[in-house]
Amino acid sequence: MNLQTILGNFALILFVAMVVTGIIWFLDIFYFAKQRRRAADTALAAFDARNAKLTADGIKVDNTSRAAIEAALLRQPTWIEYSGSFFPVIALVFVLRSFLFEPFKIPSSSMVPTLLVGDLILVNKYTYGIRLPIINKKIIEVNNPQRGDVMVFKYPKDMSQDYIKRVIGVPGDKITYENKRLTVNGKPLAYQPMDDYLDDEHPIYHKQYVENLTGVQHRILNMESKRSIDSSAVDNFPFKEQNCTYSYDKFTCIVPEGNYFMMGDNRDNSLDSRYWGFVPDRNIVGKAVVVWMNLSNPRRIGGIH
Known part of the structure; x- marks a missing residue:
């Protein structure tokens, strides 16, 4: 996104x-x-x-x-x-x-239902370390990203763009995605079905689940008409040959040191680490912590989970 x-x-x-x-x-x-x-x-x-x-x-x-x-x-x-x-x-x-904090606006739907188009969010700039502005160089260590965090980062293929996704894998994790289900370090995640989600932008329903990402519960969306991954759309990226294997409807990646694996909560409408690879620590901008306004939906104000 x-x-x-x-x-x-x-x-x-x-x-x-x-x-x-x-x-x-x-x-x-x-x-x-x-x-x-x-x-x-x-x-x-x-x-x-x-x-x-x-x-x-x-x-x-x-x-x-x-x-x-x-x-x-x-x-x-x-x-x-x-x-x-x-x-x-x-x-x-x-x-x-x-x-301290930087504001952003959500322009697309890859993090629905967690974040909606038009959400104005605040990003905590110090929780993952103090970084020099402009060059984004970390000078003081604080915390590392954890699985389940919603994180803003510089898009690895274009550092002028800021993206937001959820941290799925931290350094050393083995991530497998098959039949629209995640397995982290050999342990399948738990999924609890919810009522179908009506897309505000398009008059279609998505399958909705609560995903338990090693203790962090959050909602995700799936579309039954789409595969888990379109392997023909996967780019070449650093560590792909050594750390990842792709098949028709499945992939497995081991997250290299100093990198993170990111996915959108709108799983079948998100261009993320499945397609363009890992996010290096040097690309991190901060942790998304709160929706402070949505001009078309004032009820959206609140924390990000």
Whole structure:
């Protein structure tokens, strides 16, 4: 599922804006403001000398304009004033978005019924480690992704795109998917049937189950008319030859070290690790934790399971 942010590379744009406004703010405090102060002092000294001479000549002077002259000379130019006003706001947003929480919007249905089209979600950026913004390099270890987590990551085939899927396999896991059922490390997962799910986008029903992913229960959808996997659509990807075997309606993969196996909850309408491979740790963006708004369905607000 491709997650669209407001702008294509918002983090970079925000960083550049923060640097530019920060430099202007810094220069104003340590250079431009001092220049304005010196200019004001010079003008006021001349003003006072002129008034003193007029007073000595017996001419009455009006000193009320002195404050106005000083205020005018000390006033920040518009471009400096706006930069100084925006800098702390931009810096705060950049820090919050880069290290704490980042918003995303769900544009497609590969994570239905867990996440619906139009859901606005928050992603925890620090739960899987502190990473440098822009380059996404981890500098502090915190936690590792666990099976069942709903995770946002950079699509391995196009790092400019953010995807969201569920973590099915962690490093070392053996994942088998056959007849629309998962087996993890030789243990078949338990599935509890639910009422059929009506697709909001298309007037069709899907088979719905509660899947118990080694202790994490969540809903999934299946379409009886589709195979478990279309092996003809599987791309070549790193570790495929060594770690994966594919047949007509089945595959088995062993997750390599430092990688994760991801699948959408809408199993037969999800382009995921079955087709394009594993997600390296360096691609991780964060853990999806809450739906905070859906403009077409306000009842969607709540945690992500």
